[in-house]
Every structure is written in structure tokens, then in C-alpha cells.
Amino acid sequence: MTLAQSFYMAFPQLACLCMLTAIQPGLAKEAQQTVQKPIAPKSPTPIAKTDRVLSSPYRTDAVINYNRALELHQNGYFTQAISRYKSALRSDDRINEAWNNLAIIYLSQNKLVQATEAFRKALLLKPNQAVTLNGYAIALYRSGHAKSAEEEWRKAIKADPSFTAAYYNLAHLLTNTGRNQEAQELLKAGGLTPLQHWEGDFVEPSGFSMKRQK
Numbered sequence: 001m002t003l004a005q006s007f008y009m010a011f012p013q014l015a016c017l018c019m020l021t022a023i024q025p026g027l028a029k030e031a032q033q034t035v036q037k038p039i040a041p042k043s044p045t046p047i048a049k050t051d052r053v054l055s056s057p058y059r060t061d062a063v064i065n066y067n068r069a070l071e072l073h074q075n076g077y078f079t080q081a082i083s084r085y086k087s088a089l090r091s092d093d094r095i096n097e098a099w100n101n102l103a104i105i106y107l108s109q110n111k112l113v114q115a116t117e118a119f120r121k122a123l124l125l126k127p128n129q130a131v132t133l134n135g136y137a138i139a140l141y142r143s144g145h146a147k148s149a150e151e152e153w154r155k156a157i158k159a160d161p162s163f164t165a166a167y168y169n170l171a172h173l174l175t176n177t178g179r180n181q182e183a184q185e186l187l188k189a190g191g192l193t194p195l196q197h198w199e200g201d202f203v204e205p206s207g208f209s210m211k212r213q214k
Contacts, residue, residue, distance in 0.1 A: 130160035
């Protein structure tokens with residue numbers, strides 16, 4: 001079992017959040033092997049699908065650094081991945097996936113200020129991406145900004161009504177703020193069954209009930 005596999009078994013919420021999408025041209029061979037369905041879009045707009053390859057409107061050096069960061073990230077070398085994501089963004093700050101993945105690593109390290117800022121940058125590029133809105137809300141919630149987190153989770157549900165994690169996360173927040181009936185109605189509206197054993201845990205993006213990382 002690789003380091004990355006061990007990490008994502010322990011924290012599957014982070015695997016769910018990752019924009020593990022490689023970019024062409026300049027696609028690293030190792031990163032290319034992780035993409036199951038390479039599809040080049042007709043437009044240069046970045047695609048936030050984890051199983052797609054992006055046609056690159058970006059600087060070549062940014063693409064090379066991003067794909068190397070992606071490889072490192074997937075294999076659990078998070079410090080090196082951060083460095084490469086930053087290098088990619090210094091060359092070309094339009095790569096939504098780089099901002100998102102950088103934020104995910106910071107969130108896993110409980111570096112909430114950095115995570116919040118990186119999620120914001122990602123959302124400036126793609127405002128209606130449910131998975132990024134969900135991650136941003138988690139960072140806000142952990143930072144003590146429950147009201148703002150609630151707003152972002154509602155945006156995530158509006159952006160993708162099928163995104164289960166946002167329902168559970170918002171329901172958890174509502175329950176923690178004494179709005180049990182509202183939480184039940186929210187889950188019912190999403191066709192979901194309430195989790196039976198939260199015990200103060202925070203429901204992460206994967207929909208699993210897990211302890212917050214210390």
C-alpha cells in the first residue's frame with residue numbers, strides 16, 4: 001500500500017475534494033497514468049472533472065509544474081506538492097485546479113487561513129463549483145464562521161443538487177446550532193437518510209462522519 005493510499009483511507013474526504021485532473025500538453029507520463037478518460041474539451045475553459053484531461057490554455061512551464069504537483073499530491077508528498085502548485089500558479093494563476101488542490105492540502109494540515117484564501121482564489125475562477133464551495137465552507141466552519149459556512153453550503157447545493165456531502169455538512173451545522181427540524185427537512189429534500197452517530201464529529205466532503213484533524 002502506498003503512502004497516498006494509506007492517507008486517503010484515513011481521510012477519504014480529501015480524496016473526494018481533489019481536482020486530480022492532469023493538463024495537456026506537457027502531461028507528465030506518471031500523472032497521465034492516473035487519468036482514466038482523457039478528453040480534450042472544445043473550449044479552453046478549465047474542466048473540473050477528475051477523469052478528464054484539460055486542453056491547455058496555460059503557460060507551458062505552469063502546466064509542467066502543475067502536473068508534477070499532481071503526481072506528488074497523489075503519492076502523498078504534500079510539502080513538495082505545495083511547492084510545485086505554487087510554482088505553477090506563479091507562472092499562471094488561472095489554473096483553478098491548482099488553487100483547489102493547494103487549498104485541500106492546507107485544509108488537511110489545518111492551516112485554515114491559507115486554505116480559505118486558496119479556496120477563494122479557486123472560486124474567483126469557477127464560482128459555481130460545488131466541490132470547491134464545499135471545501136471553502138469547511139474551512140470557514142473550522143475557523144468559527146458558521147454563518148458564512150452555511151451560505152457556502154447552500155450555494156454548493158444550488159450548484160449541484162446531487163452533491164450529497166453538502167447536504168450532510170449543512171445538516172450537521174444546523175443540528176449543532178439547534179435547528180434539528182430544519183436539518184431533517186434538508187436531508188429529506190435531498191433524499192438522504194440522517195446519520196445516526198455523529199457524536200460531535202464533523203461530516204467531511206466524502207459524506208463520512210470523521211473526527212476533525214488535530
